[in-house]
Amino acid sequence: MTASGTPASTGPASVPHLDVDPFDMAFFADPYPTHQRLREAGPVVYLDRWNVYGVARYAEVHAVLNDPATFCSSRGVGLSDFKKETPWRPPSLILEADPPAHTRTRAVLSKVLSPTVMKQVRDRFAAAAEERVDALLDQRSFDAITDLAEAYPLSIFPDALGLKPEGREHLIPYASVVFNAFGPPNELRQQAIARSSPHQAYVAEQCQRDNLAPGGFGACIHAQADAGAITATEAPLLVRSLLSAGLDTTVNGIGAAVYCLARFPEQWQRLRDDLTLARNAFEEAVRFESPVQTFFRTTTREVELSGATIGEGEKVLMFLAAANRDPRRWDQPDSYDITRRTSGHVGFGSGIHMCVGQLVARLEGEVMLTALARRIARIEITGEPKRRFNNTLRGLDSLPVTITPA
Amino acid sequence: MPAITFIHPDGKSEHVETSGGESVMQAATRHGLDGILAECGGNAMCATCHVYVDESWLARLPAVAGDEDALLDGTAAERLPNSRLSCQINITPELDGLVLKLPERQV
């Protein structure tokens, strides 16, 4: 637990300074010892590598998420401060906005992705999950990332949005750029942005009204412009939010759940014995793996947080993943337990920006895990899992498995 | 501290002691009550903390807000005139003795 004392000129002396880089490859390979170091160093820490404050305990992460007036999003939820740097793309109208602007756009997406809408798409999502299991049972041995965690959301989400069939191969690469871009100017971010223009061009085009099929989430957003809730120029950018945040996140969420259930066969057995646990098995995987690992906020004023004074205009890095395993909040935080009371985890965030697509994610996770557990007796990992590296998203690149039919 | 009675769909009742400054949902989950999921953790985004308020208490609760009203349309069990989201009910001393029925399902 070294908290090296760096001169106060590079950050307040009262806060422990750490020399860790939470965006380098060694960290991504095994973040857990560093998460613990960050939590134990203090309620608020300072990361000299990127000149940012950090919070890794549950209480402080929750507090920052729930005080958007002090810890704002409009200056970017990545390391880049939009007040000082030009954003790499036009800012999001929801993720990178504060009230009152956020309140208006948020209401639109909440309506488009409401529990009522989920009831309407549930049967379709469930049928597609069954079809995916049909295909996997034919294959027996496959890559659980490509053939399951990616294939399933790709088989439903672009259609639910109303996207054209052509060009969908841009979707995951685009999301990967978006989530890399929240990170610091490291190689991951620079390379992602350098290669982003074809993906950006595709996405900008698909967000236009004419390219979105009637009845889909995208068309519903444009219809909100007719109703006067947003302007016609805002609608495409709100569609863009679903293209950015709606696919790769669930790929990593489903990937996390399958990886957990394959690693912990006793939990798989519990799920098989009681399929009603499927939804919570997914939720617990979101807590346990935290597919979205971090987000930043920027202070709008000087503020005291758990004894630390943070000046105005400072970036604060929230370690959602570390909060989700904080022993101050969770019993046996490092065990994956599908019967755990998961309510309160911050894998989807908390407060006004808490994931607006959480119901879509849970629905996908629930129906996919239900279909798998009903028809598959065993999932065995048959090769070395390979990690996919991203500044914000945590997940695998490949997970070779063999399944035994029930 | 105010106490709340939850009545399960099978008719069994469960008594929950609350502490100050929390919502009905928070008191229920802290107590380990089955039947309230609260998937969004109280952010009025999931509708899985649905309860039916005992008729005699209905008028004593603060009114349903706009976002709660919209979410109640999406509850898994039928929405009734006495439906509420328990994360939107803050416990005050006047609510001592509140009686809430739990729906058949939350998802």
Ligand code: HEM
């Ligand atoms: C397992 C899957 C998912 C995870 C782990 C996840 C995680 C998150 C997190 C942590 C936030 C909070 C951001 C912040 O506080 O700054 C968020 C916001 C958001 N998510 Fe998700 N998400 C998932 C799936 C989805 C899906 C399926 C959609 C769209 C259908 C979506 C759309 C959004 C949007 C638009 C926001 C911004 C909301 C706002 O700023 O008010 N997400 N998500």
Ligand code: FES
């Ligand atoms: S806990 Fe989600 S709406 Fe009440």
